[in-house]
Structure formats: structure tokens, C-alpha cells
Amino acid sequence: MVLSVYNFDLDSVLKEIENIGAKRVLLQFPEGLKQYAIPIVESLRRSSDAIFFISMDPCYGGCDVALDDGLRLKADLIVHFGHTEFLTDSKPPIPIIYIPVLSNLPLNGLISKLLEKIRGYSKIGLLASVQHVHMLETLQHILEEHGFEVHIGSLCGRVKFRGQILGCDVCSALQVASKVDVFIVLSGGDFHALGVALSTGKPVLVLDPFRNEVRDISKLVKRTLSLRWHYISIAREASVFGILIGIKPGQFKLEAALKAADLIISHGKKYYLFTVRDFSENMLIPFKNVDVFVSAACPRIAIDNAPFHGKPVITLTELFIALSGNLDPTSLRRILYDPY
Numbered sequence: 001m002v003l004s005v006y007n008f009d010l011d012s013v014l015k016e017i018e019n020i021g022a023k024r025v026l027l028q029f030p031e032g033l034k035q036y037a038i039p040i041v042e043s044l045r046r047s048s049d050a051i052f053f054i055s056m057d058p059c060y061g062g063c064d065v066a067l068d069d070g071l072r073l074k075a076d077l078i079v080h081f082g083h084t085e086f087l088t089d090s091k092p093p094i095p096i097i098y099i100p101v102l103s104n105l106p107l108n109g110l111i112s113k114l115l116e117k118i119r120g121y122s123k124i125g126l127l128a129s130v131q132h133v134h135m136l137e138t139l140q141h142i143l144e145e146h147g148f149e150v151h152i153g154s155l156c157g158r159v160k161f162r163g164q165i166l167g168c169d170v171c172s173a174l175q176v177a178s179k180v181d182v183f184i185v186l187s188g189g190d191f192h193a194l195g196v197a198l199s200t201g202k203p204v205l206v207l208d209p210f211r212n213e214v215r216d217i218s219k220l221v222k223r224t225l226s227l228r229w230h231y232i233s234i235a236r237e238a239s240v241f242g243i244l245i246g247i248k249p250g251q252f253k254l255e256a257a258l259k260a261a262d263l264i265i266s267h268g269k270k271y272y273l274f275t276v277r278d279f280s281e282n283m284l285i286p287f288k289n290v291d292v293f294v295s296a297a298c299p300r301i302a303i304d305n306a307p308f309h310g311k312p313v314i315t316l317t318e319l320f321i322a323l324s325g326n327l328d329p330t331s332l333r334r335i336l337y338d339p340y
């Protein structure tokens with residue numbers, strides 16, 4: 001089913017409903033796709049007698065599968081739109097089907113702008129968020145025809161398509177980083193591209209079909225890095241840490257949180273453990289005695305919108321850097337990953 005600029009593979013949803021004989025189905029959508037939930041339910045109802053529930057809660061990634069809600073609803077199936085499989089649990093308590101939603105926005109108008117921006121480079125790394133990953137090969141051919149050497153990483157980590165990146169997993173970029181001069185990230189917004197730039201140290205351009213523009217994010221990267229090192233220096237002097245444990249299924253890293261707690265104690269400092277489902281800035285306000293928070297949940301909690309958190313929030317890697325005293329700038333390239 002095509003809705004606006006997106007293709008929704010409802011045939012796969014209906015096939016799965018039929019395969020498992022699902023009577024109750026919980027549908028999850030990321031924020032940008034929630035507006036299509038009603039026409040999708042209307043369409044599914046035309047071919048299935050199942051009861052469909054739409055989750056209204058925020059959903060930012062494949063880490064965020066509404067298993068608790070599904071169990072409460074006695075759902076037989078969770079349909080998770082817009083992301084790829086993330087959970088490592090091979091037998092979740094409810095069957096989950098992930099339906100990546102692909103954008104059909106054309107690239108035609110962007111190619112000349114892109115060629116202008118990459119003049120001077122010769123080796124290009126191509127990456128995309130899941131909505132655009134099907135266009136990477138076309139882009140590769142176009143760039144090769146213009147004489148560029150193009151690299152796309154193969155499958156790795158949590159990604160399901162060649163060249164795909166997540167906000168917390170840029171292994172596709174790390175695989176080819178040493179071979180390229182610049183990365184082009186095909187996505188809306190700067191979120192994915194920022195993760196690539198922080199993790200590789202390479203220049204990154206965003207090819208944004210929604211805004212029909214090619215953006216250089218070097219200013220954002222510089223601002224982000226300077227704030228990260230500022231927070232690391234605050235963490236070095238801090239006495240009291242708050243460790244955030246994510247309760248969402250794919251963000252639950254209790255072992256890593258407890259290791260962080262051990263590290264904090266071993267440096268003669270104090271810690272408190274906090275659980276969090278959907279993080280928001282004002283959540284930190286009541287905990288005045290905590291100097292620095294450490295996200296053992298999604299690493300992007302620490303990085304994105306950081307100036308608005310009111311207090312420093314750092315990643316597990318940044319805690320490790322702060323307390324180990326290894327201030328080598330390249331140590332921050334592991335910012336998205338656990339240091340243990």
C-alpha cells in the first residue's frame with residue numbers, strides 16, 4: 001500500500017496474520033508514520049477479521065517493541081513498522097514482524113547538488129537509514145559512472161541491509177571507513193549522519209530527499225564534540241553519578257549498568273540506579289544531588305538535544321574515558337557502543 005511517499009508492505013502483514021491465525025494484532029509506528037495508522041487499519045480490516053490495536057506511545061527504534069502492551073492485550077502478533085529487527089531474543093513472548101517502510105522519494109533532483117558537494121573527493125562511502133536503503137545501489141551506479149570509487153559495507157551488527165545504519169549502530173560505516181574520503185548518508189534529518197561522523201571522524205554529507213538538499217554537518221559535529229569533551233571533563237570531577245537503565249526491551253543493559261556502577265565505586269565515587277522508559281529532559285530535574293547521569297540505555301539519549309537536558313548525560317564509553325583518564329580524541333569514536 002502506498003501512502004504519501006511511503007510503501008507499506010501490508011501483504012506480508014496479512015500473510016503473517018494468516019500463518020499464525022492471529023486474532024489480536026498490536027501495531028506500532030514511529031512518530032513520522034503514526035499519521036498513516038488509521039488508513040492502514042482500514043486496509044487490513046478489509047482482508048482480516050483480527051482486532052487491531054494501534055500503540056500511541058513514542059517509538060524511536062527497533063529496540064522499542066511494545067512487548068508489555070502486547071502481553072496485557074493478549075495480542076497474538078506485534079507488527080512493528082518502520083524499523084528492522086533489533087531484539088536478539090530468538091523466542092520473544094509474542095511473535096513480532098518488522099515491516100521496514102521504504103520511501104519512494106526520487107533522487108533525480110539531488111544528484112547535481114551532490115556532485116557539486118563531493119568535488120575534490122574520489123572515494124565515497126554510501127550509507128542510508130532503512131527508509132532509503134533500497135536506493136543505495138542506484139546511487140552507487142550513478143557515482144561510479146561519474147568516476148568515483150564507491151564503498152558500501154556488508155551486513156554486520158544489527159543492520160539487515162547492506163549500507164544500513166541505525167542511530168546506535170554504524171558498523172556499515174566502520175567497515176569501510178579506512179577506504180573512503182567522505183561518507184554520504186541518505187536520510188531525512190541529521191541524526192544518523194551525526195553518529196557516522198562521531199564514530200569515524202570522516203566528513204559526512206546528508207543527502208536528504210525530504211528537504212531536497214545536500215547538507216554538510218561539520219558544524220554540528222564540531223559543536224557536538226566540544227560538548228562531549230566538556231561533559232567528560234565535568235564527569236572526571238563529579239562525585240555522584242546517576243545511571244539510567246532502559247526498560248525498553250532492546251535498551252535493557254542491566255549488566256553494563258552494573259559494570260558502570262562498579263567502575264564508579266572503584267574510583268571512590270557514588271552512584272544511584274534509575275530506570276527509564278521514555279527519557280525526557282525534565283526527568284532529571286528532581287535529582288539535584290546527582291552531578292552527572294550516564295545512559296546505559298540508548299546512547300543517543302546522551303548525545304541528542306544534550307544542551308537541553310539541564311545536567312550532563314554521558315554515554316558508557318564517555319564514563320570509561322572520564323574515569324580511565326584516556327583522553328585520546330579517537331577514544332570517543334566508540335561513543336555509540338558499550339566499552340565492556
Ligand code: SF4
Binds near residue numbers: 061086299
Ligand atoms: S537504542 Fe536508540 S538509537 Fe538504537 S534503535 Fe533504539 S532508539 Fe534508535
